[in-house]
Amino acid sequence: MVPPVARRIGRSVLVVLLVTLAVVGLLSLAPGSAASVILGENATPEAVAELNAKLGLDRPFWSQYADWLGGAVQGDLGTSPVTGQPVSTAIAERLPVTLQLAVMALLIALIVAVLLAVVSAARPGSAVDRAINAVSSVFLSVPAFIAGPLLIYFFALKLGWFPVNGWSWISEGIGPNLKGAVLPALAIALTEIASFHRLLRTDLIGTLREDFVGVARAKGMSAAYVMFRHALRPSSFSLITLVGINLGRLIGGTVIVESLFSLPGLGQLLATSIISRDVVMVQGIVALMAVVYVVVNMAVDLSYRLIDPRIRKAAGV
Incomplete structure (x- = not known):
């Protein structure tokens, strides 16, 4: 077998x-x-x-x-007939930008979504919960190609807190690098915040109604301890699945954002390669994105056995 x-x-x-x-x-x-x-x-x-x-x-x-x-x-992705550059070299040069954007966007989305979900689930149906749900609905309905220009207008042009476009490598300093990455990462993260929040809020509300949570409360444990120690972990399985799916999608979904902010990442390289009919370059980039996607999702599936002993026992592992 x-x-x-x-x-x-x-x-x-x-x-x-x-x-x-x-x-x-x-x-x-x-x-x-x-x-x-x-x-x-x-x-x-x-x-x-x-x-x-x-x-x-x-x-x-x-x-x-x-x-x-x-x-x-054999590890040879070919050479671009348009630029004459080996595909693996072009990917290696651009991949750090795309990875940083995807990871930053995912971290921003997770931190904000978990905090919002915890506040919402603590008092479902309250004024605070309804306000958070309204904001979440706005985030969910604003795609990156709209969020990007809005963020540029308010935070770059009006307030001058961040550069309008361009990229600073980490070798040039952490500060300039983060300033150039925050707005594009935030543009990507807004939709993820909404989807993560809604999913985790629903699961948390269901978990907080379980008997074992009631027992923990009856023992005099604080609401924060019950939430983070007893309710959050069993409520996170659906979120972990969504995070795994979205990480692979985020790496491939930076095309628009990298073009908007003029960032030298894989997304911009993919867009220009499609326009120039550079099939070899497109093949290499898509193959990498597909591999990342399936590897991350396979790792998520395997992580269930580590997080929940019941799944490990049912699988006979």
């Missing part, structure tokens, strides 16, 4: 293969090619066809995909 972990790994590999194959297939349907971008608008059809043949872009997409997959398995 195949162990659960092995089955999970097999499904994850299949997901990555299907995602990258779908990307190649979709880009092959788009008009134009990397050769036409390289040669410019005034290039003749003959010159474009000649360069396509030289780069191997005139072959069927499945043939191109098979060659790319053979190299990717």
Whole structure:
């Protein structure tokens, strides 16, 4: 019998293969090619066809995909025909920016959402709870491409607290780096705050009605101790699942925010590569995002056995 972990790994590999194959297939349907971008608008059809043949872009997409997959398995993601840069090098240069934004956004969302959920669940239906739910609804309805310009207008242009755009690397100082990262991370985090808060609030309210919580209260334990020691942990399983799903999505969802704030991350690289029909670069970036997504979700699934002994016992682990 195949162990659960092995089955999970097999499904994850299949997901990555299907995602990258779908990307190649979709880009092959788009008009134009990397050769036409390289040669410019005034290039003749003959010159474009000649360069396509030289780069191997005139072959069927499945043939191109098979060659790319053979190299990717050996750790070679190819070289961009547009920039001439190895894909792995381009990803390594841009990945720290995207990872920092995603992790910062996730931390902001978790801290704010947990605090709001605890306050809401402590007095469900109160004026404070209704006000928090109203704010949460606003956050949920404001996508990043709207939140970004609003944050730039108020906090960068009006108040001057943060730079309008651009990026400072950590080597240039932690302060400038964080100042350049806070607004884009916050733009990404707003929607996550709302979804995390709503989910955790609902689970906390249900847990606080359980008998074991009533016993803890009867022993004279403080409300804060009961909330954080007894109620928060068993209420966090759905939140952990959502965090795992959203972390993978956040890494791929920084495209708009990085473009708005002119940040040199994977999102901006992906957007420019799609426009220039750089299939090799797009394949590499999408493959990385898919791997991160499935690895994080697999880790979340496995973490349940560590958090709750009942799940470990039911699985026979």
